Amino acid sequence: MWTTVLVSGITLGSFYTLVALGFALIFGVTHTFNLAHGELIVFAGYVAYWMWKTYGVSLLLTFPAAILATLVLCLILQRLFSRLREPMEMNSIVLSFGLAILLQNGMLFFFSGDYRLIRVPLLNQRIHLPGLSLSYGQFTLLTISLLVLALTYVLLHHTYLGKALRATIQDRESAALAGINVRGMGILAFAIGAVLIGLAGPLFGSIHYLYPTAGLQATLIAVTITIFAGVGQIRTLILGGWILGFAESCTVVLLGASWRELVSAIMLLTLLALRPHGILGREEQ
Secondary structure, three states, rough: HHHHHHHHHHHHHHHHHHHHHHHHHHHHHOOOOOOHHHHHHHHHHHHHHHHHHHOOOOOOOHHHHHHHHHHHHHHHHHHHHHHHOOOHHHHHHHHHHHHHHHHHHHHHHHHHHOEEEOOOHHHHEEEEOOOEEHHHHHHHHHHHHHHHHHHHHHHHHHHHHHHHHHHHHHHHHHHHHOOOHHHHHHHHHHHHHHHHHHHHHHHHHHHHHHHHOOHHHHHHHHHHHHHHHHHOOOOHHHHHHHHHHHHHHHHHHHHOOOHHHHHHHHHHHHHHHOOOOOOOOOOOO
């Protein structure tokens, strides 16, 4: 049983890291706290659901449309955020909260409040290995999440654009003095974040019911893992995702699925109280 819990925790945690990565990257580069992050993921899930339900498109082929739709919304969002004055964090909270409500009502208008799920029968079939059994859905979720995380890591650590993004995260003023286009890095961060959101949305819609207010859980996950890792500490995001995923898997086994959301809330409050700079962060950061 505990082997199954461990595998489930790693699978869920890897997906949670994918959910949080776009939020953490945008926040680190632009200092904007996007409370509409979860709504954007749900919106991408609805786009995938609409294509799957209306045209019979397979789950993997819905990714381009979901990415394109979220890219348009994220670039509009970037333009709105770029007009804000300091302090960016506080003003962005107010603006993104209003945008989250707007997106929720828009999704309620177009898709109603019914619970919807992208049902792929193949994902429910199981792979049996010695001492382990996991579904094709878990395998797909784990594979796509780890692949995207690996590609993002290569982009951030082995390309000039990635180094420029990390320099902007560490110190915007020093990055500007070094000749880096900080405004351009903000646009790039939103574009990369849109791609990550567009990839997470269809996967979210295949494992979680879609409804207009479902984004609250995704936003809570993203905020919790980002605080766990510390602002700009991209490498520790996956560790935070795995810990959260394992904690939720244990909670489901020991207490039931209804207690799962409470784990994220407790972890968030604990981190804010004890380690507001991240689990590996230092006060001077």
